[in-house]
Amino acid sequence: MATPLSASAALSALRGEGVNVVEVGSWRTHNRAGHGAWGPMHGVMIHHTVTEGTAHSVAICRDGYSTLPGPLCHGVIDKAGTVHMVGWGRANHAGLGDDDVLAAVIAERPVPADNEANTDGNSRFYGFECINLGDNVDPWPEVQVEAIARAAAGLCRAHGWGAESVIGHHEWQPGKVDPRGPIGKKGGPALTMAKIRARVAELLDDKPSKPSTPSKPSTPAKPTYTPPAFPKGLAPNKATPSAKGLQRALKAAGYLAKSVAEADNYGPRTQAAVAKFHNAHPTYRAAGVNYDPAIGPKGWAALHRLAYGK
Structure with missing residues:
Protein backbone atom coordinates (compact mmCIF):
# COMPACT_ATOMS: atom_id res chain seq x y z
CA MET A 1 0.00 0.00 0.00
CA ALA A 2 1.38 3.41 -0.92
CA THR A 3 0.38 6.99 -1.50
CA PRO A 4 0.47 7.75 -5.26
CA LEU A 5 3.66 9.36 -6.46
CA SER A 6 3.48 12.97 -7.57
CA ALA A 7 3.87 13.55 -11.30
CA SER A 8 7.35 14.97 -10.74
CA ALA A 9 8.39 12.01 -8.59
CA ALA A 10 7.10 9.57 -11.20
CA LEU A 11 9.01 11.37 -13.95
CA SER A 12 12.21 11.23 -11.89
CA ALA A 13 11.65 7.53 -11.18
CA LEU A 14 11.29 6.71 -14.87
CA ARG A 15 14.24 8.78 -16.03
CA GLY A 16 16.34 7.48 -13.17
CA GLU A 17 15.80 3.99 -14.58
CA GLY A 18 17.17 5.07 -17.96
CA VAL A 19 13.77 5.49 -19.64
CA ASN A 20 13.35 8.01 -22.46
CA VAL A 21 10.26 10.05 -21.56
CA VAL A 22 8.17 12.51 -23.58
CA GLU A 23 5.69 14.76 -21.74
CA VAL A 24 2.43 15.16 -23.67
CA GLY A 25 0.60 18.42 -23.06
CA SER A 26 -0.84 18.97 -19.58
CA TRP A 27 -0.40 15.32 -18.60
CA ARG A 28 0.35 16.17 -14.96
CA THR A 29 -3.24 17.29 -14.36
CA HIS A 30 -5.06 15.18 -16.96
CA ASN A 31 -7.04 12.50 -15.09
CA ARG A 32 -10.47 11.18 -14.07
CA ALA A 33 -10.64 13.08 -10.78
CA GLY A 34 -14.14 13.00 -9.33
CA HIS A 35 -14.95 9.60 -10.86
CA GLY A 36 -13.50 7.42 -8.12
CA ALA A 37 -10.52 7.06 -5.83
CA TRP A 38 -6.85 7.42 -6.75
CA GLY A 39 -4.84 5.34 -4.33
CA PRO A 40 -3.64 3.67 -2.29
CA MET A 41 -1.37 2.22 -4.96
CA HIS A 42 -0.36 -1.43 -5.05
CA GLY A 43 1.30 -2.11 -8.40
CA VAL A 44 1.93 -1.52 -12.09
CA MET A 45 -0.28 -2.92 -14.87
CA ILE A 46 0.85 -3.54 -18.45
CA HIS A 47 -1.52 -3.38 -21.46
CA HIS A 48 -1.34 -3.39 -25.25
CA THR A 49 -3.14 -0.74 -27.28
CA VAL A 50 -4.58 -2.80 -30.19
CA THR A 51 -3.49 0.12 -32.39
CA GLU A 52 -0.49 0.99 -34.56
CA GLY A 53 1.39 4.23 -35.11
CA THR A 54 2.81 6.33 -32.29
CA ALA A 55 0.92 9.60 -32.82
CA HIS A 56 -2.40 7.84 -33.35
CA SER A 57 -1.95 5.58 -30.33
CA VAL A 58 -0.84 8.38 -28.02
CA ALA A 59 -3.82 10.53 -29.04
CA ILE A 60 -6.30 7.73 -28.33
CA CYS A 61 -4.73 6.92 -24.98
CA ARG A 62 -4.78 10.56 -23.98
CA ASP A 63 -8.29 11.45 -25.18
CA GLY A 64 -10.11 8.12 -25.04
CA TYR A 65 -13.44 7.49 -26.74
CA SER A 66 -16.96 8.80 -26.33
CA THR A 67 -17.81 5.66 -24.36
CA LEU A 68 -14.55 5.59 -22.39
CA PRO A 69 -13.01 9.01 -21.70
CA GLY A 70 -9.26 9.44 -21.38
CA PRO A 71 -6.72 9.16 -20.12
CA LEU A 72 -6.67 5.42 -20.76
CA CYS A 73 -3.32 5.00 -18.99
CA HIS A 74 -0.49 7.03 -17.50
CA GLY A 75 2.15 6.33 -20.11
CA VAL A 76 2.20 4.99 -23.68
CA ILE A 77 5.31 2.95 -24.56
CA ASP A 78 6.03 3.07 -28.29
CA LYS A 79 7.94 0.53 -30.35
CA ALA A 80 11.16 2.55 -30.07
CA GLY A 81 11.01 2.31 -26.27
CA THR A 82 9.95 5.90 -25.56
CA VAL A 83 7.34 6.48 -22.85
CA HIS A 84 4.80 9.20 -23.67
CA MET A 85 3.22 10.49 -20.46
CA VAL A 86 -0.45 11.28 -21.17
CA GLY A 87 -2.03 11.53 -17.72
CA TRP A 88 -1.48 11.38 -13.99
CA GLY A 89 -4.10 10.48 -11.43
CA ARG A 90 -7.05 8.17 -11.88
CA ALA A 91 -7.15 6.75 -15.43
CA ASN A 92 -9.50 4.39 -17.26
CA HIS A 93 -7.07 1.54 -17.80
CA ALA A 94 -7.62 -1.36 -15.40
CA GLY A 95 -11.36 -1.57 -14.82
CA LEU A 96 -12.81 -4.13 -12.43
CA GLY A 97 -10.68 -7.13 -11.57
CA ASP A 98 -10.18 -9.98 -9.16
CA ASP A 99 -9.75 -9.19 -5.47
CA ASP A 100 -7.73 -12.40 -5.01
CA VAL A 101 -5.25 -11.10 -7.59
CA LEU A 102 -5.02 -7.79 -5.73
CA ALA A 103 -4.34 -9.63 -2.47
CA ALA A 104 -1.52 -11.56 -4.16
CA VAL A 105 0.00 -8.36 -5.57
CA ILE A 106 -0.11 -6.71 -2.16
CA ALA A 107 1.59 -9.75 -0.62
CA GLU A 108 4.01 -9.92 -3.58
CA ARG A 109 3.33 -13.56 -4.29
CA PRO A 110 2.42 -15.24 -7.62
CA VAL A 111 -1.05 -14.21 -8.76
CA PRO A 112 -3.85 -16.79 -8.98
CA ALA A 113 -6.00 -17.23 -12.08
CA ASP A 114 -8.44 -14.34 -12.33
CA ASN A 115 -12.10 -15.38 -12.30
CA GLU A 116 -13.92 -12.38 -10.86
CA ALA A 117 -14.40 -8.70 -11.65
CA ASN A 118 -15.31 -7.16 -8.31
CA THR A 119 -12.53 -4.68 -7.46
CA ASP A 120 -11.67 -1.25 -8.88
CA GLY A 121 -8.22 -1.40 -10.44
CA ASN A 122 -8.14 2.19 -11.69
CA SER A 123 -7.55 3.42 -8.16
CA ARG A 124 -4.88 0.86 -7.31
CA PHE A 125 -2.56 0.45 -10.29
CA TYR A 126 -0.32 2.61 -12.44
CA GLY A 127 -0.98 1.73 -16.08
CA PHE A 128 1.18 1.59 -19.21
CA GLU A 129 -0.35 1.04 -22.65
CA CYS A 130 2.20 -0.44 -25.05
CA ILE A 131 1.77 -0.03 -28.80
CA ASN A 132 0.96 -3.41 -30.32
CA LEU A 133 -1.93 -4.76 -32.39
CA GLY A 134 -2.52 -7.47 -29.82
CA ASP A 135 -3.21 -10.03 -32.57
CA ASN A 136 -0.50 -12.39 -31.31
CA VAL A 137 1.36 -11.75 -34.59
CA ASP A 138 2.55 -8.14 -34.31
CA PRO A 139 6.07 -8.43 -32.80
CA TRP A 140 7.40 -6.59 -29.76
CA PRO A 141 10.81 -5.00 -30.46
CA GLU A 142 13.35 -5.86 -27.77
CA VAL A 143 13.91 -2.16 -27.06
CA GLN A 144 10.18 -1.79 -26.32
CA VAL A 145 10.18 -4.81 -23.99
CA GLU A 146 13.20 -3.36 -22.18
CA ALA A 147 11.42 -0.01 -21.79
CA ILE A 148 8.36 -1.77 -20.33
CA ALA A 149 10.54 -3.46 -17.72
CA ARG A 150 12.44 -0.26 -16.93
CA ALA A 151 9.28 1.83 -16.59
CA ALA A 152 7.78 -0.74 -14.23
CA ALA A 153 11.05 -1.07 -12.29
CA GLY A 154 11.30 2.70 -11.87
CA LEU A 155 7.91 2.93 -10.16
CA CYS A 156 8.56 -0.22 -8.12
CA ARG A 157 11.89 1.18 -6.96
CA ALA A 158 10.27 4.47 -5.93
CA HIS A 159 7.78 2.58 -3.74
CA GLY A 160 10.10 -0.15 -2.52
CA TRP A 161 8.07 -2.85 -4.31
CA GLY A 162 9.37 -6.07 -5.82
CA ALA A 163 8.81 -7.49 -9.29
CA GLU A 164 5.65 -9.36 -8.20
CA SER A 165 3.93 -5.96 -8.04
CA VAL A 166 3.95 -5.86 -11.87
CA ILE A 167 1.06 -7.64 -13.63
CA GLY A 168 -0.54 -7.85 -17.04
CA HIS A 169 -4.12 -6.81 -17.78
CA HIS A 170 -4.94 -10.44 -18.57
CA GLU A 171 -3.89 -11.40 -15.03
CA TRP A 172 -6.30 -8.86 -13.55
CA GLN A 173 -9.53 -8.93 -15.53
CA PRO A 174 -11.22 -12.08 -16.88
CA GLY A 175 -11.47 -12.13 -20.67
CA LYS A 176 -8.48 -9.87 -21.30
CA VAL A 177 -5.43 -11.12 -23.21
CA ASP A 178 -2.97 -8.24 -23.02
CA PRO A 179 -0.09 -8.08 -23.36
CA ARG A 180 0.70 -10.83 -25.86
CA GLY A 181 2.69 -11.44 -29.05
CA PRO A 182 6.15 -12.54 -30.21
CA ILE A 183 9.34 -10.77 -29.15
CA GLY A 184 11.72 -9.43 -31.78
CA LYS A 185 10.11 -10.78 -34.93
CA LYS A 186 7.15 -12.77 -36.17
CA GLY A 187 7.40 -16.25 -34.76
CA GLY A 188 9.80 -15.15 -32.04
CA PRO A 189 9.56 -16.20 -28.38
CA ALA A 190 6.32 -15.17 -26.70
CA LEU A 191 6.15 -12.09 -24.53
CA THR A 192 5.01 -13.16 -21.07
CA MET A 193 4.59 -11.33 -17.80
CA ALA A 194 6.97 -13.87 -16.25
CA LYS A 195 9.71 -12.60 -18.59
CA ILE A 196 8.90 -8.98 -17.82
CA ARG A 197 8.92 -9.63 -14.08
CA ALA A 198 12.22 -11.48 -14.36
CA ARG A 199 13.78 -8.46 -16.08
CA VAL A 200 12.25 -6.09 -13.50
CA ALA A 201 13.81 -8.23 -10.77
CA GLU A 202 17.21 -8.00 -12.49
CA LEU A 203 16.94 -4.23 -12.69
CA LEU A 204 15.91 -3.89 -9.05
CA ASP A 205 18.83 -6.09 -7.98
CA ASP A 206 21.26 -4.12 -10.13
CA LYS A 207 21.48 -0.97 -8.03
CA PRO A 208 20.43 0.42 -4.64
CA SER A 209 16.74 1.04 -3.96
CA LYS A 210 17.34 4.80 -3.83
CA PRO A 211 19.31 5.79 -6.96
CA SER A 212 21.75 8.64 -6.45
CA THR A 213 21.24 11.77 -8.52
CA PRO A 214 24.25 14.05 -8.05
CA SER A 215 23.43 17.76 -8.08
CA LYS A 216 26.58 18.48 -10.08
CA PRO A 217 28.03 16.47 -12.98
Whole structure:
Protein backbone atom coordinates (compact mmCIF):
# COMPACT_ATOMS: atom_id res chain seq x y z
CA MET A 1 0.00 0.00 0.00
CA ALA A 2 1.38 3.41 -0.92
CA THR A 3 0.38 6.99 -1.50
CA PRO A 4 0.47 7.75 -5.26
CA LEU A 5 3.66 9.36 -6.46
CA SER A 6 3.48 12.97 -7.57
CA ALA A 7 3.87 13.55 -11.30
CA SER A 8 7.35 14.97 -10.74
CA ALA A 9 8.39 12.01 -8.59
CA ALA A 10 7.10 9.57 -11.20
CA LEU A 11 9.01 11.37 -13.95
CA SER A 12 12.21 11.23 -11.89
CA ALA A 13 11.65 7.53 -11.18
CA LEU A 14 11.29 6.71 -14.87
CA ARG A 15 14.24 8.78 -16.03
CA GLY A 16 16.34 7.48 -13.17
CA GLU A 17 15.80 3.99 -14.58
CA GLY A 18 17.17 5.07 -17.96
CA VAL A 19 13.77 5.49 -19.64
CA ASN A 20 13.35 8.01 -22.46
CA VAL A 21 10.26 10.05 -21.56
CA VAL A 22 8.17 12.51 -23.58
CA GLU A 23 5.69 14.76 -21.74
CA VAL A 24 2.43 15.16 -23.67
CA GLY A 25 0.60 18.42 -23.06
CA SER A 26 -0.84 18.97 -19.58
CA TRP A 27 -0.40 15.32 -18.60
CA ARG A 28 0.35 16.17 -14.96
CA THR A 29 -3.24 17.29 -14.36
CA HIS A 30 -5.06 15.18 -16.96
CA ASN A 31 -7.04 12.50 -15.09
CA ARG A 32 -10.47 11.18 -14.07
CA ALA A 33 -10.64 13.08 -10.78
CA GLY A 34 -14.14 13.00 -9.33
CA HIS A 35 -14.95 9.60 -10.86
CA GLY A 36 -13.50 7.42 -8.12
CA ALA A 37 -10.52 7.06 -5.83
CA TRP A 38 -6.85 7.42 -6.75
CA GLY A 39 -4.84 5.34 -4.33
CA PRO A 40 -3.64 3.67 -2.29
CA MET A 41 -1.37 2.22 -4.96
CA HIS A 42 -0.36 -1.43 -5.05
CA GLY A 43 1.30 -2.11 -8.40
CA VAL A 44 1.93 -1.52 -12.09
CA MET A 45 -0.28 -2.92 -14.87
CA ILE A 46 0.85 -3.54 -18.45
CA HIS A 47 -1.52 -3.38 -21.46
CA HIS A 48 -1.34 -3.39 -25.25
CA THR A 49 -3.14 -0.74 -27.28
CA VAL A 50 -4.58 -2.80 -30.19
CA THR A 51 -3.49 0.12 -32.39
CA GLU A 52 -0.49 0.99 -34.56
CA GLY A 53 1.39 4.23 -35.11
CA THR A 54 2.81 6.33 -32.29
CA ALA A 55 0.92 9.60 -32.82
CA HIS A 56 -2.40 7.84 -33.35
CA SER A 57 -1.95 5.58 -30.33
CA VAL A 58 -0.84 8.38 -28.02
CA ALA A 59 -3.82 10.53 -29.04
CA ILE A 60 -6.30 7.73 -28.33
CA CYS A 61 -4.73 6.92 -24.98
CA ARG A 62 -4.78 10.56 -23.98
CA ASP A 63 -8.29 11.45 -25.18
CA GLY A 64 -10.11 8.12 -25.04
CA TYR A 65 -13.44 7.49 -26.74
CA SER A 66 -16.96 8.80 -26.33
CA THR A 67 -17.81 5.66 -24.36
CA LEU A 68 -14.55 5.59 -22.39
CA PRO A 69 -13.01 9.01 -21.70
CA GLY A 70 -9.26 9.44 -21.38
CA PRO A 71 -6.72 9.16 -20.12
CA LEU A 72 -6.67 5.42 -20.76
CA CYS A 73 -3.32 5.00 -18.99
CA HIS A 74 -0.49 7.03 -17.50
CA GLY A 75 2.15 6.33 -20.11
CA VAL A 76 2.20 4.99 -23.68
CA ILE A 77 5.31 2.95 -24.56
CA ASP A 78 6.03 3.07 -28.29
CA LYS A 79 7.94 0.53 -30.35
CA ALA A 80 11.16 2.55 -30.07
CA GLY A 81 11.01 2.31 -26.27
CA THR A 82 9.95 5.90 -25.56
CA VAL A 83 7.34 6.48 -22.85
CA HIS A 84 4.80 9.20 -23.67
CA MET A 85 3.22 10.49 -20.46
CA VAL A 86 -0.45 11.28 -21.17
CA GLY A 87 -2.03 11.53 -17.72
CA TRP A 88 -1.48 11.38 -13.99
CA GLY A 89 -4.10 10.48 -11.43
CA ARG A 90 -7.05 8.17 -11.88
CA ALA A 91 -7.15 6.75 -15.43
CA ASN A 92 -9.50 4.39 -17.26
CA HIS A 93 -7.07 1.54 -17.80
CA ALA A 94 -7.62 -1.36 -15.40
CA GLY A 95 -11.36 -1.57 -14.82
CA LEU A 96 -12.81 -4.13 -12.43
CA GLY A 97 -10.68 -7.13 -11.57
CA ASP A 98 -10.18 -9.98 -9.16
CA ASP A 99 -9.75 -9.19 -5.47
CA ASP A 100 -7.73 -12.40 -5.01
CA VAL A 101 -5.25 -11.10 -7.59
CA LEU A 102 -5.02 -7.79 -5.73
CA ALA A 103 -4.34 -9.63 -2.47
CA ALA A 104 -1.52 -11.56 -4.16
CA VAL A 105 0.00 -8.36 -5.57
CA ILE A 106 -0.11 -6.71 -2.16
CA ALA A 107 1.59 -9.75 -0.62
CA GLU A 108 4.01 -9.92 -3.58
CA ARG A 109 3.33 -13.56 -4.29
CA PRO A 110 2.42 -15.24 -7.62
CA VAL A 111 -1.05 -14.21 -8.76
CA PRO A 112 -3.85 -16.79 -8.98
CA ALA A 113 -6.00 -17.23 -12.08
CA ASP A 114 -8.44 -14.34 -12.33
CA ASN A 115 -12.10 -15.38 -12.30
CA GLU A 116 -13.92 -12.38 -10.86
CA ALA A 117 -14.40 -8.70 -11.65
CA ASN A 118 -15.31 -7.16 -8.31
CA THR A 119 -12.53 -4.68 -7.46
CA ASP A 120 -11.67 -1.25 -8.88
CA GLY A 121 -8.22 -1.40 -10.44
CA ASN A 122 -8.14 2.19 -11.69
CA SER A 123 -7.55 3.42 -8.16
CA ARG A 124 -4.88 0.86 -7.31
CA PHE A 125 -2.56 0.45 -10.29
CA TYR A 126 -0.32 2.61 -12.44
CA GLY A 127 -0.98 1.73 -16.08
CA PHE A 128 1.18 1.59 -19.21
CA GLU A 129 -0.35 1.04 -22.65
CA CYS A 130 2.20 -0.44 -25.05
CA ILE A 131 1.77 -0.03 -28.80
CA ASN A 132 0.96 -3.41 -30.32
CA LEU A 133 -1.93 -4.76 -32.39
CA GLY A 134 -2.52 -7.47 -29.82
CA ASP A 135 -3.21 -10.03 -32.57
CA ASN A 136 -0.50 -12.39 -31.31
CA VAL A 137 1.36 -11.75 -34.59
CA ASP A 138 2.55 -8.14 -34.31
CA PRO A 139 6.07 -8.43 -32.80
CA TRP A 140 7.40 -6.59 -29.76
CA PRO A 141 10.81 -5.00 -30.46
CA GLU A 142 13.35 -5.86 -27.77
CA VAL A 143 13.91 -2.16 -27.06
CA GLN A 144 10.18 -1.79 -26.32
CA VAL A 145 10.18 -4.81 -23.99
CA GLU A 146 13.20 -3.36 -22.18
CA ALA A 147 11.42 -0.01 -21.79
CA ILE A 148 8.36 -1.77 -20.33
CA ALA A 149 10.54 -3.46 -17.72
CA ARG A 150 12.44 -0.26 -16.93
CA ALA A 151 9.28 1.83 -16.59
CA ALA A 152 7.78 -0.74 -14.23
CA ALA A 153 11.05 -1.07 -12.29
CA GLY A 154 11.30 2.70 -11.87
CA LEU A 155 7.91 2.93 -10.16
CA CYS A 156 8.56 -0.22 -8.12
CA ARG A 157 11.89 1.18 -6.96
CA ALA A 158 10.27 4.47 -5.93
CA HIS A 159 7.78 2.58 -3.74
CA GLY A 160 10.10 -0.15 -2.52
CA TRP A 161 8.07 -2.85 -4.31
CA GLY A 162 9.37 -6.07 -5.82
CA ALA A 163 8.81 -7.49 -9.29
CA GLU A 164 5.65 -9.36 -8.20
CA SER A 165 3.93 -5.96 -8.04
CA VAL A 166 3.95 -5.86 -11.87
CA ILE A 167 1.06 -7.64 -13.63
CA GLY A 168 -0.54 -7.85 -17.04
CA HIS A 169 -4.12 -6.81 -17.78
CA HIS A 170 -4.94 -10.44 -18.57
CA GLU A 171 -3.89 -11.40 -15.03
CA TRP A 172 -6.30 -8.86 -13.55
CA GLN A 173 -9.53 -8.93 -15.53
CA PRO A 174 -11.22 -12.08 -16.88
CA GLY A 175 -11.47 -12.13 -20.67
CA LYS A 176 -8.48 -9.87 -21.30
CA VAL A 177 -5.43 -11.12 -23.21
CA ASP A 178 -2.97 -8.24 -23.02
CA PRO A 179 -0.09 -8.08 -23.36
CA ARG A 180 0.70 -10.83 -25.86
CA GLY A 181 2.69 -11.44 -29.05
CA PRO A 182 6.15 -12.54 -30.21
CA ILE A 183 9.34 -10.77 -29.15
CA GLY A 184 11.72 -9.43 -31.78
CA LYS A 185 10.11 -10.78 -34.93
CA LYS A 186 7.15 -12.77 -36.17
CA GLY A 187 7.40 -16.25 -34.76
CA GLY A 188 9.80 -15.15 -32.04
CA PRO A 189 9.56 -16.20 -28.38
CA ALA A 190 6.32 -15.17 -26.70
CA LEU A 191 6.15 -12.09 -24.53
CA THR A 192 5.01 -13.16 -21.07
CA MET A 193 4.59 -11.33 -17.80
CA ALA A 194 6.97 -13.87 -16.25
CA LYS A 195 9.71 -12.60 -18.59
CA ILE A 196 8.90 -8.98 -17.82
CA ARG A 197 8.92 -9.63 -14.08
CA ALA A 198 12.22 -11.48 -14.36
CA ARG A 199 13.78 -8.46 -16.08
CA VAL A 200 12.25 -6.09 -13.50
CA ALA A 201 13.81 -8.23 -10.77
CA GLU A 202 17.21 -8.00 -12.49
CA LEU A 203 16.94 -4.23 -12.69
CA LEU A 204 15.91 -3.89 -9.05
CA ASP A 205 18.83 -6.09 -7.98
CA ASP A 206 21.26 -4.12 -10.13
CA LYS A 207 21.48 -0.97 -8.03
CA PRO A 208 20.43 0.42 -4.64
CA SER A 209 16.74 1.04 -3.96
CA LYS A 210 17.34 4.80 -3.83
CA PRO A 211 19.31 5.79 -6.96
CA SER A 212 21.75 8.64 -6.45
CA THR A 213 21.24 11.77 -8.52
CA PRO A 214 24.25 14.05 -8.05
CA SER A 215 23.43 17.76 -8.08
CA LYS A 216 26.58 18.48 -10.08
CA PRO A 217 28.03 16.47 -12.98
CA SER A 218 30.76 14.29 -11.54
CA THR A 219 33.98 13.54 -13.37
CA PRO A 220 35.22 10.01 -12.67
CA ALA A 221 38.68 10.60 -14.18
CA LYS A 222 41.59 9.23 -12.17
CA PRO A 223 45.03 10.27 -13.43
CA THR A 224 46.81 7.02 -12.47
CA TYR A 225 44.92 4.98 -15.06
CA THR A 226 45.11 5.23 -18.86
CA PRO A 227 41.94 3.94 -20.57
CA PRO A 228 42.16 1.81 -23.71
CA ALA A 229 41.70 3.58 -27.03
CA PHE A 230 38.13 4.15 -28.14
CA PRO A 231 37.13 1.56 -30.78
CA LYS A 232 36.43 3.67 -33.85
CA GLY A 233 32.94 3.03 -35.18
CA LEU A 234 31.52 1.64 -31.92
CA ALA A 235 27.81 2.48 -32.08
CA PRO A 236 24.35 1.20 -31.08
CA ASN A 237 22.94 -1.71 -33.10
CA LYS A 238 26.34 -2.60 -34.58
CA ALA A 239 28.45 -5.70 -33.94
CA THR A 240 31.68 -4.35 -35.44
CA PRO A 241 33.72 -3.29 -33.61
CA SER A 242 32.72 -5.60 -30.76
CA ALA A 243 30.82 -4.11 -27.82
CA LYS A 244 32.23 -6.65 -25.34
CA GLY A 245 34.85 -4.24 -23.95
CA LEU A 246 32.15 -1.64 -23.37
CA GLN A 247 29.92 -4.22 -21.69
CA ARG A 248 32.72 -5.32 -19.35
CA ALA A 249 33.38 -1.72 -18.34
CA LEU A 250 29.67 -1.09 -17.76
CA LYS A 251 29.52 -4.16 -15.52
CA ALA A 252 32.64 -3.15 -13.60
CA ALA A 253 31.20 0.35 -13.04
CA GLY A 254 27.82 -1.04 -11.92
CA TYR A 255 25.69 0.08 -14.86
CA LEU A 256 25.06 -3.36 -16.41
CA ALA A 257 24.02 -6.49 -14.52
CA LYS A 258 26.84 -9.02 -14.29
CA SER A 259 24.39 -11.73 -15.35
CA VAL A 260 23.99 -10.17 -18.82
CA ALA A 261 25.90 -12.24 -21.37
CA GLU A 262 28.57 -10.34 -23.31
CA ALA A 263 28.04 -10.11 -27.05
CA ASP A 264 29.58 -8.31 -30.00
CA ASN A 265 26.30 -6.56 -30.78
CA TYR A 266 25.72 -3.15 -29.19
CA GLY A 267 22.13 -4.08 -28.34
CA PRO A 268 19.28 -2.65 -26.23
CA ARG A 269 20.67 -3.68 -22.83
CA THR A 270 24.06 -2.15 -23.58
CA GLN A 271 22.36 1.00 -24.87
CA ALA A 272 20.23 1.28 -21.73
CA ALA A 273 23.29 0.79 -19.51
CA VAL A 274 25.17 3.54 -21.37
CA ALA A 275 22.16 5.82 -20.85
CA LYS A 276 22.34 5.07 -17.11
CA PHE A 277 26.00 6.09 -17.13
CA HIS A 278 25.11 9.31 -18.93
CA ASN A 279 22.32 10.08 -16.45
CA ALA A 280 24.85 9.82 -13.62
CA HIS A 281 27.50 11.79 -15.54
CA PRO A 282 25.66 14.26 -17.80
CA THR A 283 28.95 15.86 -18.92
CA TYR A 284 29.38 13.01 -21.41
CA ARG A 285 25.77 12.92 -22.63
CA ALA A 286 24.78 14.44 -25.98
CA ALA A 287 23.52 18.00 -25.51
CA GLY A 288 19.77 18.47 -25.28
CA VAL A 289 18.79 14.83 -24.74
CA ASN A 290 17.74 12.88 -21.65
CA TYR A 291 18.38 9.39 -23.03
CA ASP A 292 21.68 8.93 -24.85
CA PRO A 293 22.48 5.29 -25.71
CA ALA A 294 25.69 6.04 -27.64
CA ILE A 295 29.11 6.23 -26.02
CA GLY A 296 31.68 8.62 -27.45
CA PRO A 297 35.48 8.78 -26.95
CA LYS A 298 35.27 11.06 -23.88
CA GLY A 299 32.51 9.01 -22.27
CA TRP A 300 34.41 5.81 -23.08
CA ALA A 301 37.51 7.13 -21.32
CA ALA A 302 35.55 8.38 -18.30
CA LEU A 303 33.65 5.11 -17.97
CA HIS A 304 36.88 3.08 -18.02
CA ARG A 305 38.50 5.34 -15.43
CA LEU A 306 35.45 4.91 -13.23
CA ALA A 307 35.47 1.13 -13.72
CA TYR A 308 39.19 0.41 -13.51
CA GLY A 309 40.99 3.50 -12.21
CA LYS A 310 43.08 3.10 -9.09
